[in-house]
Each structure stands twice: as structure tokens, then as C-alpha cells.
Amino acid sequence: MTTLDEDLEDAAAAGGDPLHPGVRRARAWLSRAVEPGTVDLWRYVDHLGPVAAVQRLRSGAAPDTLRSLVGARAGQDATQADLQRAERCGARLVTPEADEWPFLQLHALTLAVAAESADRRRQSDRTKAPVPPLALWVRGSGRLDELADRSVAVVGxxxxxxxxxxxxxxxxHQLGERGWTVVSGGAFGIDAAAHRGALAAVAPTIAVLSCGVDRPYPAAHGALFHRIAETGLLLSEWPPGSAPLRHRFLVRNRLIAALTRGTVVVEAAARSGALATARRAQDLGRSVLVVPGPVTSAMSVGCHELLRDERLGARLVTSAAHVIEEVGSIGSDLADPAPRPESVRDGLSDVAARILDACPVRVGVSPERLAAVAGCDVLEVLRVLPALELADLVQWTGTGWRVAPPVEATRARARPGAAS
Amino acid sequence: MTTLDEDLEDAAAAGGDPLHPGVRRARAWLSRAVEPGTVDLWRYVDHLGPVAAVQRLRSGAAPDTLRSLVGARAGQDATQADLQRAERCGARLVTPEADEWPFLQLHALTLAVAAESADRRRQSDRTKAPVPPLALWVRGSGRLDELADRSVAVVGxxxxxxxxxxxxxxxxHQLGERGWTVVSGGAFGIDAAAHRGALAAVAPTIAVLSCGVDRPYPAAHGALFHRIAETGLLLSEWPPGSAPLRHRFLVRNRLIAALTRGTVVVEAAARSGALATARRAQDLGRSVLVVPGPVTSAMSVGCHELLRDERLGARLVTSAAHVIEEVGSIGSDLADPAPRPESVRDGLSDVAARILDACPVRVGVSPERLAAVAGCDVLEVLRVLPALELADLVQWTGTGWRVAPPVEATRARARPGAAS
Incomplete structure (x- = not known):
């Protein structure tokens, strides 16, 4: 069995092949050595690639400010144990190099982290910083990118x-019935009720945890988590065996917000963590949807405050139909196979039509470029592209987006992140 | 005892003295002969004055289209009987010529009716037309203009x-405790609960009825109406003895909306009349405030629809403090006597400060003129003026608004509509 450092050297020698096992092991090491949500470490890994970043963090060649964030963990290596432990509970490590990585959803975080200051003292608090995950531990039978594509967070x-x-x-239940993935935090109360409703509709649901996927918290939800993993996913940034530390709940919330098209807050007291998730959703340009309740209930005070905050632009919803009206837009109409491409195009919103018109026919271009040509926000582009792709109107070339060739040729179209 | 026609002739000979008893009798006649909410008849009375208008409607000199609206009632005269019947139950007729007329509040209707088409087929439906009342029958000990000044509608x-x-x-209860008049429709359910809450705070409340003030409907509210009249007011456009016809409820709703600074909808089913009142309030530039409830309650469906309608701009409220924050603005702060005029001015909103700056020092000007100079909406001016007047910053001269002289000189300031 090779050591971590040997694997890293091998991978470095392979000249950046993203599918080299050393890359995967570097990501596994990072997921234990680095607390998620750290702007500077994410940038370091993004800049050097995971292999070189881990080598430098371990060898002491990385800047002191970064090494201090890793601390004593720099010299340790639990990657083999973590990967084996994951395998034993039916989990896997999904990395940004994998086909399954939810590239489109997480791109909102990539854009947002770019706006963070270079000065660490001016960066967002780690519980709020919009940092993409370095890797995700995933347990369950669903494919993450596909389940996250049409998903809504239901929290409280x-x-x-x-x-x-x-x-x-x-x-x-109703979102599940209509083909939407319900994403929540697996906690007692609203989270569990939302997961159970989806399971009752025999629909996949995703629990984003702040502990290891082999060690579900709360323990009383062992059976619930088992059922979730059967058709959906348990998801965590922390390696197997990790404890659900208090601050990790808040760090985790940005993932719930990022993975979904909108966040529905069902019940929230005045200082509930669900409100934090809603604010992260707004930061990322996602819909914030709120269920009202009796004004006499302390558990609805936070919901009503969200609805009263005009800057937040939260929308009141009372049913799954309202939720889908908000997050589905053209996506929901396109769920049925469209018989005539013309009619699909006719059904596009104004902004979707402009984004489609901005796509070149041959060479793929970046979402940023599309936004500039279409004259809209990049977040808007990232919101619309999955639906256009579902409708076979646009295509990911491996390096960018372009207009899709006629339908027959696109059935085996490449996924974002896949080698082209 | 003089006949109506003799009184009218006398009044006509008196050359338009608004305090002539014939004017009052003309208004009493109109309140029985004309169903409220009729654009063309209101314009006719507004143009000719009540005395000449009634003379022509009775003599047949008025246009056929208007005479057909009055029909057989043209030849009848129940004015003496109506006035006596009112007196017997402690009620009075308040006309636009009286000091007590809620001039400022109803001016929003005067402005809105001016925007109605001259073509009767294109005018708003009578249940929605923003027509000022021709006269009001008032029962109770409060003074209408004063009670309506800081008032909020609570309906449902x-x-x-x-x-x-x-x-x-x-x-x-809480609005009453804080010096606000609760206005509602005296009906079962939410209306009655709101009136009772105000009464429990020993605060005046106004019930705007769609039947005679001597014949309260529903009959089971006899005791409630009696208590309301002791400290507050019962109000109706229809003369004593009038029945609460179905369509009159909707016509009445515009008055509830117009008399108050905002309308709070507490519970409303999908097609509730309370929603109509809320829409009238919005039409008149008043705040629309909505209390949410359980999404599982059919009685909150209408409330949630109001909150979801983005064009309406309704605000979610859960307490009296929220309501006052919305309708009180500077008015609520000015409820306490301000020790230094400078600080009052400093506390003004941007638009209020501009309106104050637009007021001339000597000659009074119209709200329309103020709006033009201040660069804002006339409805905004009408909303802000009462608060500026309460703060002794502006003064009504009898013909227009001007900056108020130093505080000592303004204690006996004229009321709108009073002879100056």
C-alpha cells in the first residue's frame, strides 16, 4: 500500500491528470485537514490544484498563514482509513474532478468567493463565507448532480x-410527487418532517449533514437516514466519524442554499438557524420562500420577520404549487418531453431567450461571457442554463456552453466536468 | 313648517351661504334619493352645489340620465322625517359644509373620482367607484374629523x-391604547372583535355601516353599537331606517378605506369582502396591511393571496407596533408634544421635509400645488399634511396650506373646511 506522499508524487508526475488516484487522496486529506468555509485555503487549492497544495501544506512550503489553519493535522494521514470507513457504510468521496460533482449548483459559490477580500480580516465570517466545498462525502444510491438539479431546500x-x-x-410529499428533490439538514422537527414527506412520496431526498455520513446525528434519526440513503443521499463535507460541532451547522447551511434552486423556511423562531440558511440562499441569488403561520406562534416569528424584510425579497408560499411556480419557471414546463423544439423556445422567458441567443453555435463560452452578451446577471445565467440543457437547447462542450445540435445528436451529451 | 322646495328657494336666494339650513336639507334629500357611489350624480352636485342640483333633479331640469338614476324618488321628500328620526336616536347629519366633515381623509376620493371617465360605460363599477359621500349620518359622541385623523381600519x-x-x-386593544381609532364595519367576526378590543381599551372606535344608524345590522350587535356610540361613532351614508342591502356593503367599503391611513386585513377567505376593502385602500394610496395565519386555514387564504400579489404592495404585520410603524411614520413620533420645533423638523422624513419646504409663509396653497413644488404625489402630500399640522408646522388658512406661525399663535388654528 502506497503512502499518501508517494501517491501525491505519482500524481504530480502524471502532470495534472484529474483522474489520477492521488488527486482523490489529496481531496480526502483536505477534507480532514481543513475546516470547510476557509476562503484562503480554498483559493490556495484552486490555484495550485489539490495535489501540489497538499504537498506544500504537508512539507511546510505553504505560507505560514495557511499552515497555521491546518496545524498539527499537516503531518497526519487518515486518508486510507477514511476512504475504507466510507466504503464500509456504502459511502463514496465525490470530488470536483468527478462527473457527479454538482458543478452548476456550486458555481454560484465559486462566483461569490471570488468577491471576497484578499485581506483575511475583511473576509466574511467563516459561518457566512461563500466557499465551495473541497470535496463531498456522499452516501446513498442517487447521483448527486442529477438529484440536485431540480431540488428545493425545506428547512426550519x-x-x-x-x-x-x-x-x-x-x-x-408534494414536491417529491412532482419530481423535485427535497434537500434539508436531517435535524429534528421541520427537517425530518420534510424528508419523511418526500420518502412517503417514494421520492429521493438529500440530507446535508454537519457530521460524518457514517455517524448520523441526531442518533435517533438512524432509521430515517438509512431510508434516505436507499433512494436519496446523505451528504457531508466532513470525513466519516466527524462530530456535529456547533459551528459546523452554520457552515453547512451554505451548501443547502447552494445546492438548491430555492430555500423554503417552514417554521423559524426569532434566531433560528433556518434564517441563516435563507440569508445564504439570498446571497447566492436563490429564491427565498417562506411559509407563514399564526402570529401567536413563537415558531413563526422568524418566518414573519423574513417576509417583512423588504431587502430580502422573500416570497410567501402556502403550497408546493407556489414553490414550483417560483423555482421551476421554465424548468417545470420542460419536465415533459417537448414534441416540437420551436414550441419549447416559444415558452422561454425573456431572459432565457436572451441567454439562448447569446450561445455560440460552435465554440463553447463561459457563463460570464453569456451574461455579458445577454445583458443579465451571471447568477441568472447559472439559473437558466440547466433548464435550457434539459430542453436540449444548449450543450456543455467541456470548456463552455454552446447551442445544442439537433436533438438526435445530443442524447449522449457530456456532463459538466466530464472529460470531453 | 316650510316645505323642502321653499327651503331650497330660500337657500338659493341666500346666494350660496353654505350654512343655510336649506343646504343641509338638500344634502339630506340627496342621501335618500341617490345611491352612493354614483359618479355622474356626485359630479352634478359638486358642479352646481347641493341646492341647485336638488332643485333641478326635482323639477325635471336635470339631464335625463341623472333623473333616471333618481327615478320616482325625485318627487318625494322625507327630509324632515329623516332628520327627526336621526335626532331621536342621537344622530346628526354631517355634510361637506360642516366643520366636522373629514375633509382631508375624503380628499383622496375627490382626487380619484376626477380620474373617472366622463363616459358612463367606461366608469368603474359602482361597487368600486371612488366617489366621495354626499353626506354622512353620524351617531355618537366623537367628532368625526378628529377621530378619523389617526385611524386604522381593521377588517376581516x-x-x-x-x-x-x-x-x-x-x-x-393595542391600537386603541396608543391613541389610534379603530374603524371597521360592525359585522360579525373580525369586525366585532376589533371594535370590542378598542372598547376594552376605553378607546373610541368607528363602525361604518351600510344601513341606517338607528337600525344597526346585525341586530345581535345592538348592545355593541350602543357602546360604540358612547365613545366613538356609528357612521352611514344611508338615511335612518335604511336596510343593509347586499351591494351596499361593497359601496360602503370605499369609505372604510378612505377614512383611515391604512387597512389591516386579519382573516379573509378566498373571496372575502375584506379583500375588496384592501383593494380600495390601495386604489386610494393607503397602506394595505395583512395578518398572516396558518396556511391550513381557509380563513387565511385571502390574506396570503394579498401578500403574494406583488402589485398590491401589501405589508405583513403581526402586531399593533408593526401597524403603527407603517401608518404612523412621523405622526406617531409627533404624538408626544415636541419640546423643540427644530428637533421635530429634524425627525421628518425626506418627503415630509420637502413638502414642508414647499409651503409658502403667507398665502395658503392647494395640496396639488404642494405636490408639484415638492416633486411628489398628491396622495403623499395628503398623507403627510395631517402630521405636519399636528406638529404645528403647517396651517390651513381656509383656502390652502401655509407654514404655521410660531407655536404660541397656532393653538386656535382653523380646521379644514371651517370658515376662516
Whole structure:
């Protein structure tokens, strides 16, 4: 069995082949050595690539400020143990180099982290910093990028009321029935009700955890997590065996917001963590949707404050139909195979039509370029592209987006991130 | 005892003295002969004055289209009987010529009716037309213009839930405690709960009825109406003895909207009349405030639809403090006597400061003129002026608004509509 450092050297010698096993092992090491949400470390890895970044962090060649973030963990190596432990519980490590990586969803974080200051003192607090994950531990039978494509977060208080649990379960069930993945945090209360509602509709659901996927928290949800993994996914940035530390819940929330097209807050007390998730969703240009409740209920105070905050632009929703109206837009109409491409195009929103018109026919271009040509926000482009792709109107070339060739030729179209 | 026609002739000979008893009798006649909310008849009275208008409607000199609206009632005269009947139940007729007329509040209707088409087929439906009342029958000890000055409508379904009644009563009580007049329709359910909440705070409240003030409807509210009249007011456009016809409820709603600074909808089913009141409030530039409820309650469906309608701009409120924040603005701060005029001015909103700056020092000018100079909407001016007047910053001269002289000189300031 090779050591980590040997594998890294091999990978470095292979000249940046993203599929080399050393890359994967470097990501596994990072997921234990680095607390997620650290702007400077993410930038270091993004800049050098995972192999060189890990080599320098371990050898002491990395800047002191970064090495201090890793600390004593620099010399340790639990990668083999972590990967084996994952395998034993049916989990896998999904990295940005893999086909399954939810590239489109997480691109909103990539864009947002670019806006963070270079000065560490001016960067967002780590619980709020929009840093993409370095790797994801995934347990379950679903494919992450596909399940995340049409997904909605349903979040809320742990100390929920019967009313809130009823509404969350109804939403989870109806969203599941209509082909949407319900994403939540696996916690007691609203989260669990939303997951259970989706499971009752025999629909996949994703629990984004702040602990290891082999060590679900809360422990009482062992059976629930087992059921989720059967058709959906358990997801974590932390390696197997990790404990659900308090601050990790807040760091985790940005992933729930980023992976989904919108976040529905069902019940939230005045200082609920669900409000933080809603704010992260807004930061990333996602829809913030809020279920109202009795004004006499402390568990709806946070929801009502979200709806009263005009800067937030939260939308009141009372049913899955309202939610889909907000996050589905053209995507929902395109769920049915469209018989005539012309009619699909006719059904596009103004901005979607402009983005499609901005796509070149031959060479693929970046979302940023599309935004500039279409005259809209990059986040808007990232929101619309998956639906255009689903409708076979645009295509990812491996380096950029272009207009898709006639339908027959696109059935085996490349996924974002896949070698082209 | 003189006949109506003799009184009218006398008044006509008196050359337009607004205090002549014939004017009052003409208004009493109009209140029985003309169904409120009729654009063309209101314009006719506004153009000719009540005395000449009534003379022509009775003599047949008025255009056929208008005479057909009055029909057989043209030849009848119940004015003496109506006035006596009002007196017997402690009511009075308040006309636009009286000091007590809520001139400022109703000016929003005057402005809105001017925007109605001259072509009757293109005018708003009578249940929606923003027509000022021709006269008001008022029963109770309060003074209408003063009670309406700081008032909020609290409306909702008759078939309310315990939740809605609780919230309406709380709102009524807290608004009353803070010096606000609660205006509602005197109906079962939310209306009654709001009135009762205000009464429990020993605060005046106004019930705007769609039947005679001597014949309260519903009959089971006899005791409630009696208590309202003790400190507040019962108000109606229809003369004593009038029945609460179905369409009159909708015509009445524009008055509830116009008299108040904002309308709070507490509970409303999908097609509730309370929604109509909210829409009238928006038409008149008043705040539309909505209390959410459980999404599982049919009685909150209308409320949630109001909040989801982005064109309406309704604001979610959960407490009296939220309501006052919305309708009070500078008015609420000015409720306490301000020790230094400078600080009052400093506390003004941007638009209020511009309106104050637009007021001339000597000659009074119209709200329209103020709006033009201040560069804002006339409705905004009408919203801000009462607060500026309360703060002794502006003064009504009898013909227009001007900057108020130093505080000592303004204690006996004229009311709008009073002889100057």
C-alpha cells in the first residue's frame, strides 16, 4: 500500500491528470485537514490544484498563514482509513474532478468567493463565507448532480409545532410527487418532517449533514437516514466519524442554499438557524420562500420577520404549487418531453431567450461571457442554463456552453466536468 | 313648517351661504334619493352645489340620465322625517359644509373620482367607484374629523376563527391604547372583535355601516353599537331606517378605506369582502396591511393571496407596533408634544421635509400645488399634511396650506373646511 506522499508524487508526475488516484487522496486529506468555509485555503487549492497544495501544506512550503489553519493535522494521514470507513457504510468521496460533482449548483459559490477580500480580516465570517466545498462525502444510491438539479431546500426549527411539521411533510410529499428533490439538514422537527414527506412520496431526498455520513446525528434519526440513503443521499463535507460541532451547522447551511434552486423556511423562531440558511440562499441569488403561520406562534416569528424584510425579497408560499411556480419557471414546463423544439423556445422567458441567443453555435463560452452578451446577471445565467440543457437547447462542450445540435445528436451529451 | 322646495328657494336666494339650513336639507334629500357611489350624480352636485342640483333633479331640469338614476324618488321628500328620526336616536347629519366633515381623509376620493371617465360605460363599477359621500349620518359622541385623523381600519371575515378574533381583538386593544381609532364595519367576526378590543381599551372606535344608524345590522350587535356610540361613532351614508342591502356593503367599503391611513386585513377567505376593502385602500394610496395565519386555514387564504400579489404592495404585520410603524411614520413620533420645533423638523422624513419646504409663509396653497413644488404625489402630500399640522408646522388658512406661525399663535388654528 502506497503512502499518501508517494501517491501525491505519482500524481504530480502524471502532470495534472484529474483522474489520477492521488488527486482523490489529496481531496480526502483536505477534507480532514481543513475546516470547510476557509476562503484562503480554498483559493490556495484552486490555484495550485489539490495535489501540489497538499504537498506544500504537508512539507511546510505553504505560507505560514495557511499552515497555521491546518496545524498539527499537516503531518497526519487518515486518508486510507477514511476512504475504507466510507466504503464500509456504502459511502463514496465525490470530488470536483468527478462527473457527479454538482458543478452548476456550486458555481454560484465559486462566483461569490471570488468577491471576497484578499485581506483575511475583511473576509466574511467563516459561518457566512461563500466557499465551495473541497470535496463531498456522499452516501446513498442517487447521483448527486442529477438529484440536485431540480431540488428545493425545506428547512426550519428543530423545536417545531405540529402545524409546522404537517406543512413541511405536505410540502416534502408534494414536491417529491412532482419530481423535485427535497434537500434539508436531517435535524429534528421541520427537517425530518420534510424528508419523511418526500420518502412517503417514494421520492429521493438529500440530507446535508454537519457530521460524518457514517455517524448520523441526531442518533435517533438512524432509521430515517438509512431510508434516505436507499433512494436519496446523505451528504457531508466532513470525513466519516466527524462530530456535529456547533459551528459546523452554520457552515453547512451554505451548501443547502447552494445546492438548491430555492430555500423554503417552514417554521423559524426569532434566531433560528433556518434564517441563516435563507440569508445564504439570498446571497447566492436563490429564491427565498417562506411559509407563514399564526402570529401567536413563537415558531413563526422568524418566518414573519423574513417576509417583512423588504431587502430580502422573500416570497410567501402556502403550497408546493407556489414553490414550483417560483423555482421551476421554465424548468417545470420542460419536465415533459417537448414534441416540437420551436414550441419549447416559444415558452422561454425573456431572459432565457436572451441567454439562448447569446450561445455560440460552435465554440463553447463561459457563463460570464453569456451574461455579458445577454445583458443579465451571471447568477441568472447559472439559473437558466440547466433548464435550457434539459430542453436540449444548449450543450456543455467541456470548456463552455454552446447551442445544442439537433436533438438526435445530443442524447449522449457530456456532463459538466466530464472529460470531453 | 316650510316645505323642502321653499327651503331650497330660500337657500338659493341666500346666494350660496353654505350654512343655510336649506343646504343641509338638500344634502339630506340627496342621501335618500341617490345611491352612493354614483359618479355622474356626485359630479352634478359638486358642479352646481347641493341646492341647485336638488332643485333641478326635482323639477325635471336635470339631464335625463341623472333623473333616471333618481327615478320616482325625485318627487318625494322625507327630509324632515329623516332628520327627526336621526335626532331621536342621537344622530346628526354631517355634510361637506360642516366643520366636522373629514375633509382631508375624503380628499383622496375627490382626487380619484376626477380620474373617472366622463363616459358612463367606461366608469368603474359602482361597487368600486371612488366617489366621495354626499353626506354622512353620524351617531355618537366623537367628532368625526378628529377621530378619523389617526385611524386604522381593521377588517376581516364574518366567519372568523378563534385565532382571527383573538388577533383582531389584540390589535384593536393595542391600537386603541396608543391613541389610534379603530374603524371597521360592525359585522360579525373580525369586525366585532376589533371594535370590542378598542372598547376594552376605553378607546373610541368607528363602525361604518351600510344601513341606517338607528337600525344597526346585525341586530345581535345592538348592545355593541350602543357602546360604540358612547365613545366613538356609528357612521352611514344611508338615511335612518335604511336596510343593509347586499351591494351596499361593497359601496360602503370605499369609505372604510378612505377614512383611515391604512387597512389591516386579519382573516379573509378566498373571496372575502375584506379583500375588496384592501383593494380600495390601495386604489386610494393607503397602506394595505395583512395578518398572516396558518396556511391550513381557509380563513387565511385571502390574506396570503394579498401578500403574494406583488402589485398590491401589501405589508405583513403581526402586531399593533408593526401597524403603527407603517401608518404612523412621523405622526406617531409627533404624538408626544415636541419640546423643540427644530428637533421635530429634524425627525421628518425626506418627503415630509420637502413638502414642508414647499409651503409658502403667507398665502395658503392647494395640496396639488404642494405636490408639484415638492416633486411628489398628491396622495403623499395628503398623507403627510395631517402630521405636519399636528406638529404645528403647517396651517390651513381656509383656502390652502401655509407654514404655521410660531407655536404660541397656532393653538386656535382653523380646521379644514371651517370658515376662516
Amino acid at each position: 426549527s428543530r423545536a417545531s409545532t405540529a402545524y409546522g411539521e404537517h406543512v413541511a411533510a405536505e410540502l416534502g | 371575515s364574518r366567519a372568523s376563527t378563534a385565532y382571527g378574533e383573538h388577533v383582531a381583538a389584540e390589535l384593536g
